[in-house]
Amino acid sequence: MNAVQPPLEQSFSVPFTYAVHFTEHLFAPQNPLFRDYLSQPSPTGQPKRLLFVIDAGVLSAHPTLTAEVAAYVAGIPTATLVTQPMGVPGGEAAKNDPALVDQLIDAIDQYGIDRHSYVIGIGGGAVLDLVGYAAAIAHRGVRHIRIPTTVLSQNDSGVGVKNGVNYRGKKNFIGTFAPPVAVFNDAHFLTTLDERDWRAGIAEAVKVALIKDLAFFEWIEAQAEALAHRDAEAMSGLIYRCAAMHMQHISGGDPFEQGSARPLDFGHWAAHKLEYLTHFSVRHGEAVAIGIALDTVYSQLVGRISAHDAERVLHVFGQLGFDLFHPALAENNSENLRRGLTEFQEHLGGQLTITLLDALGTGIEVHEMDFELIQQAVERLESKLMYNE
Amino acid sequence: MNAVQPPLEQSFSVPFTYAVHFTEHLFAPQNPLFRDYLSQPSPTGQPKRLLFVIDAGVLSAHPTLTAEVAAYVAGIPTATLVTQPMGVPGGEAAKNDPALVDQLIDAIDQYGIDRHSYVIGIGGGAVLDLVGYAAAIAHRGVRHIRIPTTVLSQNDSGVGVKNGVNYRGKKNFIGTFAPPVAVFNDAHFLTTLDERDWRAGIAEAVKVALIKDLAFFEWIEAQAEALAHRDAEAMSGLIYRCAAMHMQHISGGDPFEQGSARPLDFGHWAAHKLEYLTHFSVRHGEAVAIGIALDTVYSQLVGRISAHDAERVLHVFGQLGFDLFHPALAENNSENLRRGLTEFQEHLGGQLTITLLDALGTGIEVHEMDFELIQQAVERLESKLMYNE
Structure with missing residues (x-):
């Protein structure tokens, strides 16, 4: 038969x-x-x-x-x-x-x-x-x-x-x-x-600019003070451009995520964990800013971007008023972050896929992260020595 | 702005x-x-x-x-x-x-x-x-x-x-x-x-044949006795052809039903109601057979198919061993059915769309039903005078 x-x-x-x-x-x-x-x-x-x-x-x-x-x-x-x-x-x-x-x-x-x-x-x-x-x-x-x-x-x-x-x-x-x-x-x-929600949403725009569009990142740098002072026109421009890029990403790729790659998750593995660890007292956008800062410094530590470029990223977040460190990141010798990486892989399934920066405006996917370098990146954010204003 | x-x-x-x-x-x-x-x-x-x-x-x-x-x-x-x-x-x-x-x-x-x-x-x-x-x-x-x-x-x-x-x-x-x-x-x-589940599933094959494929309906007529006696090869042929037609319907039409039309719902408006009225003691396929019989007789009453064609449909169901009437259909002067029609429309939303037969092997969508003729169709099924073996 x-x-x-x-x-x-x-x-x-x-x-x-x-x-x-x-x-x-x-x-x-x-x-x-x-x-x-x-x-x-x-x-x-x-x-x-x-x-x-x-x-x-x-x-x-x-x-x-x-x-x-x-x-x-x-x-x-x-x-x-x-x-x-x-x-x-x-x-x-x-x-x-x-x-x-x-x-x-x-x-x-x-x-x-x-x-x-x-x-x-x-x-x-x-x-x-x-x-x-x-x-x-x-x-x-x-x-x-x-x-x-x-x-x-x-x-x-x-x-x-x-x-x-x-x-x-x-x-x-x-x-x-x-x-x-x-x-x-x-x-x-x-x-x-409120101030926090106004600011928090800007993190996703910085994210998409960093992994896809240097010109947009430079525009955000130029508008950072206006955005920090709640300039409606600057915000309107930021939202329009970010929404357009987000939508292009969906239609140009894998809208229902049938594969593994999620480049728009840049900075998100640590962000998800941080939200949980703080019982969501750190809001999503605030956590994303910290996650981006972490993966930006990590990208520098593995030699993909220069110290100068990493500093530009941290500087624009500073201008926008974001905190780039939270004590929960460093607790238990960063064991929290190690678990966060595992959970992120489980949620997506399949191979670990993390987006790093290969340049400002250019993301790159990697399939492993060196935990000692993650810890070094956390320490740098904590010390804020090199980057603080 | x-x-x-x-x-x-x-x-x-x-x-x-x-x-x-x-x-x-x-x-x-x-x-x-x-x-x-x-x-x-x-x-x-x-x-x-x-x-x-x-x-x-x-x-x-x-x-x-x-x-x-x-x-x-x-x-x-x-x-x-x-x-x-x-x-x-x-x-x-x-x-x-x-x-x-x-x-x-x-x-x-x-x-x-x-x-x-x-x-x-x-x-x-x-x-x-x-x-x-x-x-x-x-x-x-x-x-x-x-x-x-x-x-x-x-x-x-x-x-x-x-x-x-x-x-x-x-x-x-x-x-x-x-x-x-x-x-x-x-x-x-x-x-x-069990006997009932073996038989019940055949109703969906009769349905798709009646609305789409006269040759398949004639094949079912020829195989009716073999199917009734649990011939594995006949059943294998029936399932393969029915599955193929069901899949073609999905891919050739509106897979996620973003519109209103659902021609594969032939016979289903009454079937859904009957399942509920009987607390699912009438199984889905059994109810579909009754629903098809009802809408076939209705198609005859509105002059779309001949009495001879309607009789062929009832006859093949009879050979297969289906009951074509249930007392719940006639209760309250068929008020149950009137409600069933309304509920069917609500579930799909939009305009009422019912599939009738325009010929054996050809379905046709209509947007209203005459309730008196529905009652007449129920009475004919109940009396079984014309069609009973």
Whole structure:
């Protein structure tokens, strides 16, 4: 029987498209952008059903937002709110409580959100990760719009294709790859960020510049003081360029990460561990800055970049106001970091793959790291002797 | 600021490939198929890590299977079992208990299954749906191999791209589209199926033949007695052709169902409702046969096919041993069915889309159904006057 039944070979590609829009005051009555996006009548002629989920931190900084959203949607003949916008806790708490996933799934069920409806998340990266995950698994995926409100989510996580929640303390252990149908970056939300969140998101832009684009890194150097003083135009330019590079990386590579290489994870192996060790009191972008500093010094120690180049990286982080050392890095003779490297490999699976710098603007993948040199790099960051201002 | 920042447009396609293999006694020592599949060394040089999850019903019909799997994998230098195969309840129970999802996620965590490892499900469609779902969300997706053991899963669900579990009583409310990396159809498992499971899976083959391929329908008519008497060769031919058509439908259409049309759902709107009404005592394939019979008679009542053609369909189901009526269909003046139609529309979202027959071998989509004619169709099935043998 077997001989006459050759294997059936399946092969197909699934296309995905979405646009990332840039605006200010998305829900101001005179702003047509969101209304226009929803203006196509649905095939059934029924108004499109919208379920908004909003970061509690955003709601407290923008107490009139719920009313603005309701009034704005009331003015769209082709759309309707299925219920008042739901609030969820912001920050990593959004991803640590499985009950929140159930709460969103229940709302999708209760309010009749189907594959032609929209779940719309407004918030920082953690809230968008939670909302995107619930939207991805309900009905095997309902339409999902992201409205990122932080620098980090507007230039990086919010414009990409991943979602996820933590599971029994393991970061992003559960999640999917599920592109949004649209992203709206509203610069007004950035004005109410605290100092730390304003700064933290810049780290991802430094990262992508360092591994891909020297000219962008030089632009960041030139704008560092303006960025540190909350210049809106500089930030707008930074977010646009970083988001574009992040999106190009996704579409030009391996969008659903079926292989092992993840060059955008430059600086992230130590960052992930540091976030955990500090129970997320060090925020993601802050940890990424430290991770980049560490792998930059390491790149110098293995002879890939000059001391001068390494100093330029540390200097720009200094101008931006980042701390480049945390005591948890050095604890237990850096044993924490050794474990962090192992965990990073396990999460990605397969061969260890770490991105280092081969030059400013040029990343390079390596498959092993010398732990003694990592310890030396930690010591240099701790001493800050060579680099401190 | 807005004027100078046009939207960033993202566009990419994600390729998926997998093969469906046909064999007998997959884990017999002399069968090289599965060993060959895993024979490529991994990039790390480490053996590939395998986590097997097996349907309890299969384990009780094949009590030596666990030992056979262990011995077979022990003979593959490039692979290793991370633990003894795990058993999970078979049938719809697999999809009704959220604790089972957690149990699989925990095992994936505990045994270090990463994106280069394999979660391998052996069982009927429900178990494969559960295992595929856990594999799809852990680490945003680990590699997943399906070994379907029923007619239904070998010719339909197991060779496709969907997974899912039930949520608070809603069938498949939670799930994803996540293609397996390989499927192995082992005909030996079919020999231990009970009468009902042997028969039930044939309904999906009748379905795909009726809407797409008259020649295949005529082949089923010719083989009906052999199939009813458990002829292995007839069943092998039926499964191969049905699986091939199901896979062509996926790759030629809308694999992740981003649109509304689902022609393969012929007969399924009533079937889903009937399964629920009977608390799954009517199995999926049995319910599909009744749903097909209903929509076939309806197709005749609206004048799309002749009484003779409708009779051919009912006759072949009769030869195969299917019951074509269940009292739950007629309860409350068929109010159950009216609700079933609404729920079907809600699950898919958008416009109601139902497939009818425009001829034997030709489906046609319609967007409304006349409820009085549905009631008439139910009455005809109940009376069985015209068609009964």
